[in-house]
Amino acid sequence: MTWSPYYTGDGVPRDVELAPPPPWRTFPRRAMAKEFQPPAGLVESVNAALHLRRPLLLTGPAGSGKSTVIEQVASELKLGGVLRWHITSRSTLTDALYRYDALGRIHAQRLGQSGGVDNIAPFMQLGPLGTALLPSDQPNALLIDEVDKSDLDLPSDLLDVLERGEFEIPELARYQEDVVSVRQWGGDEHHDIERGRVRCTQFPFIVMTSNGERDFPAAFLRRCIRYTMQPPTVSLLRQMIMAHLQIDIEDGGPVQDLVEEFVARVDGGDSLAIDQLLNAVHVMSGTTVPGDGRRQYVVELLMRELSRA
Numbered sequence: 001m002t003w004s005p006y007y008t009g010d011g012v013p014r015d016v017e018l019a020p021p022p023p024w025r026t027f028p029r030r031a032m033a034k035e036f037q038p039p040a041g042l043v044e045s046v047n048a049a050l051h052l053r054r055p056l057l058l059t060g061p062a063g064s065g066k067s068t069v070i071e072q073v074a075s076e077l078k079l080g081g082v083l084r085w086h087i088t089s090r091s092t093l094t095d096a097l098y099r100y101d102a103l104g105r106i107h108a109q110r111l112g113q114s115g116g117v118d119n120i121a122p123f124m125q126l127g128p129l130g131t132a133l134l135p136s137d138q139p140n141a142l143l144i145d146e147v148d149k150s151d152l153d154l155p156s157d158l159l160d161v162l163e164r165g166e167f168e169i170p171e172l173a174r175y176q177e178d179v180v181s182v183r184q185w186g187g188d189e190h191h192d193i194e195r196g197r198v199r200c201t202q203f204p205f206i207v208m209t210s211n212g213e214r215d216f217p218a219a220f221l222r223r224c225i226r227y228t229m230q231p232p233t234v235s236l237l238r239q240m241i242m243a244h245l246q247i248d249i250e251d252g253g254p255v256q257d258l259v260e261e262f263v264a265r266v267d268g269g270d271s272l273a274i275d276q277l278l279n280a281v282h283v284m285s286g287t288t289v290p291g292d293g294r295r296q297y298v299v300e301l302l303m304r305e306l307s308r309a
């Protein structure tokens with residue numbers, strides 16, 4: 001059951017049991033490894049990035065699958081969990097390398113919590129990029145999401161670190177102990193860092209995504225493999241729907257109509273995300289669907305253009 005009038009607007013309290021969510025809205029979130037259907041040319045781009053040990057820069061509109069690509073690659077090549085760095089205008093390179101809570105350490109010293117021993121380790125954690133650059137047998141998978149939202153200098157600073165594949169944590173370089181066990185990003189695992197140096201032994205598999213909101217310097221582009229997400233075709237969308245929702249799509253049926261309308265609108269210049277189509281199909285293909293009168297209204301609600309609020 002995917003459509004029920006839980007809320008009717010009468011203000012009368014009642015017990016409700018929500019139907020199961022769409023598969024992509026179950027929590028804890030699963031990686032979309034099996035469901036992702038690579039658009040034409042993406043496979044070659046990923047392989048080029050892997051061969052050449054270069055970051056892959058994916059450009060394309062919202063909801064075109066950019067952030068999902070790495071989930072499939074990491075799962076298929078057993079690269080482990082994806083490290084994620086979501087960029088905003090406030091993101092700094094240092095934050096992505098490591099975080100150090102200097103104030104916390106001073107407080108702990110003052111309160112004598114550490115029993116008179118000063119230990120830096122609890123106040124330091126590697127960031128997503130810092131963790132990706134740890135030595136490893138297999139490349140670590142790192143998603144640098146929405147890199148076009150960064151401040152202007154970040155891409156070149158980032159490339160500098162990626163060219164060298166190493167960085168230093170000054171606070172550890174001048175610390176009294178040679179080896180400090182530092183907590184990694186995204187878990188409780190620790191890694192022993194010697195004299196504050198982190199050096200990768202395998203260049204990480206890095207996907208950077210961009211909505212194309214700004215241009216990058218040529219020096220940055222030259223060091224990446226670039227791929228532009230291709231507008232989905234009817235047959236690719238059918239495969240996506242079948243993979244996500246495990247349903248058959250009848251020729252000439254309502255789901256096929258939705259898919260064709262989606263492609264026609266995207267080709268006509270409308271900005272629509274693939275997850276909007278998935279949402280509409282989820283609602284329309286359940287055992288209870290909105291009644292005839294509401295149906296068209298619900299589809300229009302879910303398939304609204306993205307360039308207008």
Ligand SMILES: Nc1ncnc2c1ncn2[C@@H]1O[C@H](COP(=O)(O)OP(=O)(O)O)[C@@H](O)[C@H]1O
Pocket residue numbers: 024032035036037038039060061062063064065066067068069209240274275
């Ligand atoms: N090629 C695809 N195959 C399967 N699912 C896709 C594909 N492209 C997008 N999706 C689905 O659409 C949703 C949005 O994708 P996302 O990667 O977040 O887009 P973006 O990062 O480009 O905004 C996700 O739920 C994803 O599973």
Ligand SMILES: [Mg+2]
Pocket residue numbers: 063066067145209
């Ligand atoms: Mg994204």
